Amino acid sequence: MRQLINALLRYRNTLLFSGLLIISIIFLNHRSFYHQSIFSKTSLAISSNFNQLVRNASNYISLSNTNEKLFIENANLKAFELIHFANESSEKNQIKTFNFQVFEARIIKNSYNLARNYLIIDKGHSDGIEVDMGVITSDGIIGIVNQVTTNFSSVISILHRDLKINAGFKKNGAYGSLSWQGNHPNKMKLNDVSTLSRVAIGDTIVTGGMSDFFPRGIPIGKVFDFKKPELEGYYDIDVELFSNLTEKEFVYILKNINKDQLNQLKNEPR
Amino acid sequence: MSRDNLIVVFQFFLLLFLQSFLLNNINFFGFINPNLYLLLIVIHRLDSNPTILILLGFILGLLIDLLNQGSGGHTIATLTIAFLRPYIVKFSFGVNYDLPMGMVKGSPLSQRLIYISTIILVHHLLLYSVIYFRIDNTLTIIKNTLFTSFFTFVLIYTSLGLFKEKND
Numbered sequence: 001m002r003q004l005i006n007a008l009l010r011y012r013n014t015l016l017f018s019g020l021l022i023i024s025i026i027f028l029n030h031r032s033f034y035h036q037s038i039f040s041k042t043s044l045a046i047s048s049n050f051n052q053l054v055r056n057a058s059n060y061i062s063l064s065n066t067n068e069k070l071f072i073e074n075a076n077l078k079a080f081e082l083i084h085f086a087n088e089s090s091e092k093n094q095i096k097t098f099n100f101q102v103f104e105a106r107i108i109k110n111s112y113n114l115a116r117n118y119l120i121i122d123k124g125h126s127d128g129i130e131v132d133m134g135v136i137t138s139d140g141i142i143g144i145v146n147q148v149t150t151n152f153s154s155v156i157s158i159l160h161r162d163l164k165i166n167a168g169f170k171k172n173g174a175y176g177s178l179s180w181q182g183n184h185p186n187k188m189k190l191n192d193v194s195t196l197s198r199v200a201i202g203d204t205i206v207t208g209g210m211s212d213f214f215p216r217g218i219p220i221g222k223v224f225d226f227k228k229p230e231l232e233g234y235y236d237i238d239v240e241l242f243s244n245l246t247e248k249e250f251v252y253i254l255k256n257i258n259k260d261q262l263n264q265l266k267n268e269p270r
Numbered sequence: 271m272s273r274d275n276l277i278v279v280f281q282f283f284l285l286l287f288l289q290s291f292l293l294n295n296i297n298f299f300g301f302i303n304p305n306l307y308l309l310l311i312v313i314h315r316l317d318s319n320p321t322i323l324i325l326l327g328f329i330l331g332l333l334i335d336l337l338n339q340g341s342g343g344h345t346i347a348t349l350t351i352a353f354l355r356p357y358i359v360k361f362s363f364g365v366n367y368d369l370p371m372g373m374v375k376g377s378p379l380s381q382r383l384i385y386i387s388t389i390i391l392v393h394h395l396l397l398y399s400v401i402y403f404r405i406d407n408t409l410t411i412i413k414n415t416l417f418t419s420f421f422t423f424v425l426i427y428t429s430l431g432l433f434k435e436k437n438d
Contacts, residue, residue: 013320017353020328024349027332028342028400035341038403 041149048120048152051109059106059249066249073138100215101255103128108152112185112246117157119143121251124151134213134254140220140243141165142251144213159185159245166208167220172197175208178220178239185246188221190237199226205239212256212263274315278326285310286330290337301414304421305344307334308393309429311352312386316363320356327352343400351393358388386430387423394419 008015028035059066105123123129125148133145135155143155144163156163159180167190168175174197176190190205203223209216224240256262289307296303307330314323331348334340362385363377394415402411 013324013353016321016324017349020324020349021346024328024332024342024345027335027345031335032341035403 041147044120044147044152044154045149048108048122048149048154051120052122055106055108069138069249076138099256099258101257103253103255105129105153105251105253107249107251110157110246110248112157112159115161115182117159118146119155119157119251121153121155121253122151123253124149124153126150128255129153129253130255132213132259133256134211135251136214136218136254137243137245137248137251140241140245141207141214141218142243142245142248145253155251157245158188165214166211167205168208169193169197169199170204170206170217170219173208175210176234176237178205186241186244187224188239188241190223190239191234193235193237195228195233195235199223199235199237201225212259214254278310278314281310281313282326282330286333286337290334294338298421299417302418302421304418304425305393305397306422306425306429307348308351308390308422309426311348311355312389312426313430314355316359320353323352323355324349341401343397346400347393347396350396351389354392355389358385358392362388386426387419390419390422390426391415394422 029039030036103123105121105127107119108122109118109120111117111119119135119142121135129145129148131145131148134141135143135145141158143157143160145153146156147154158165158178161180161182164177164179166175167178174193176193178188178190180188193199201223205220205222207214207216207218207220219242221239221241223237225238227236229236285307289305293306294303298304310330311323311327314326327348328345331345334344334348335342338344363381395411398411398414398418
């Protein structure tokens with residue numbers, strides 16, 4: 001104990017300096033957005049490189065499992081392709097252009113037990129990823145890109161308390177905003193759906209076409225429970241997600257090709 | 271001793287207000303603001319308690335940042351230079367220095383010049399590295415460091431001359 005106190009006294013200047021230096025770096029971080037963004041970018045780069053090492057090892061172990069999942073997804077896609085070919089001759093007047101370009105990426109870090117969850121994926125600026133692109137998985141949506149470095153990006157998960165996503169009913173197009181309450185990684189809430197429209201348990205919820213991030217009609221989940229408050233004009237709907245966000249490995253990133261035009265329209269003065 | 275402390279407190283506030291209300295508005299050539307407040311670190315008694323100097327440097331830098339809406343560069347640079355000062359003293363005056371008022375009397379001119387310029391250069395390099403904080407801006411950092419250091423050096427050396435006349 002005495003030695004410890006002696007050592008502390010001996011190095012008190014260095015300790016004092018380190019303590020005050022940490023305080024001033026925190027001060028710097030709080031005061032300047034520029035430094036804040038550089039700090040967060042650096043920490044993203046460091047943590048993503050580290051996580052990728054760990055992920056690479058665990059990926060190798062689960063290769064056969066992944067293969068199996070990919071086979072299933074391929075089969076599904078093949079089925080869609082066949083349906084598409086089958087219908088092509090009869091529905092020539094259908095929309096031919098698809099406004100989204102698709103990139104694929106691998107998740108290297110995924111969190112789902114915090115109040116505000118983020119993912120890190122292994123594609124970045126050099127692969128054409130930009131901020132505000134939508135991210136989907138094979139069976140649902142997973143988030144929106146919020147920060148990009150050269151080789152990695154971080155994605156706000158839909159399991160994030162401050163994120164709201166435009167979503168609606170598949171059957172009649174009634175729409176509302178989907179948000180996560182922070183309880184269970186499989187349950188979300190759909191608010192702002194007018195009580196004029198009919199709701200039944202088991203209805204499919206899809207993305208609405210009103211956000212720039214996702215195309216219309218990606219299945220998200222189904223109605224699990226709903227309440228009709230007496231004095232309000234809006235339903236309170238519980239949604240159960242189709243996809244299990246806790247065991248995802250591959251994602252697809254959607255780039256909205258017409259986003260510039262949309263932004264131009266939105267920013268036009270009225 | 272208490273008279274010395276009073277003088278330090280007086281110098282502290284004088285330099286602080288001089289720096290933030292006058293010198294930081296000079297903008298010579300558009301970007302040069304000499305940092306005279308380093309004078310406090312330079313003329314502080316060489317035999318004083320280093321712990322007190324570290325605290326003094328931290329508070330001085332913090333107040334200058336707060337008064338000028340700075341991001342925090344002055345705090346880090348001044349704190350670090352206050353911490354490094356004993357080593358700079360050893361480096362420039364030799365290991366066996368015994369000059370409590372070394373900056374004012376009793377030391378060769380060349381040693382004093384090395385002492386002042388080391389303090390100023392290290393401080394400015396840290397200050398601008400923190401402010402720009404990118405490898406791409408290395409040239410800007412070096413340019414700013416050299417120019418501002420030169421003007422700070424001139425100012426500090428002139429002020430030291432004033433001190434000397436008074437004391438002699």
